[in-house]
Amino acid sequence: VKQGKDNFTMDEVGQLFKRNFFRIFGAGLLVYLIVFAGFLLFYIPGIYFAIALSFFSIIIVYEDIPGGQSISRSFQVVKGHWWLTFGAILVFGMIVGFMSYVFIIPIYIVIFAALITGSSIGPGAVVVIILSVALYFVAYLFFISLQQIMVAFLYFSILKKKEEPSLMD
Secondary structure, eight states: OOSOTTOOOHHHHHHHHHHHHHHHHHHHHHHHHHHHHHHHTTSHHHHHHHHHTTTHHHHHHHTOOOHHHHHHHHHHHHTTOHHHHHHHHHHHHHHHHHHHHGGGHHHHHHHHHHHHHTOOOOHHHHHHHHHHHHHHHHHHHHHHHHHHHHHHHHHHHHHHHHHOOOTTO
């Protein structure tokens, strides 16, 4: 962002990754514990915390603040926009789930066919299952990446409404 489009190298990206990996990992563990504790408390607090803390990793990288502060900052950013954030994450999560689930359908077809015919699953069916699981995993990672990009756009959109920085920045 500071250097502008196409004015950075892969080494600089690697340095940024090294600098932020453990900060995001540590804050991610703390976020996980907070959300887990929220789910233990009648489930609804867990949903609230999961949405309110959805921006913590973007905040660590973009605003360059420590993990603990990114958690409180995420609450600040979401405040007043919780339902928008919830709706966007829910809708995009459903799309991600549906799109990646398409790659699991061949597994169900193979198992269902084996149940109907009463035969065991043969080597060809095992290959179909393995390929389907591999495709599902790759598709899931791709769609989750898209979901993270959507969360980043949502973060910048909310920030624009609340604090007026330029989206082009």
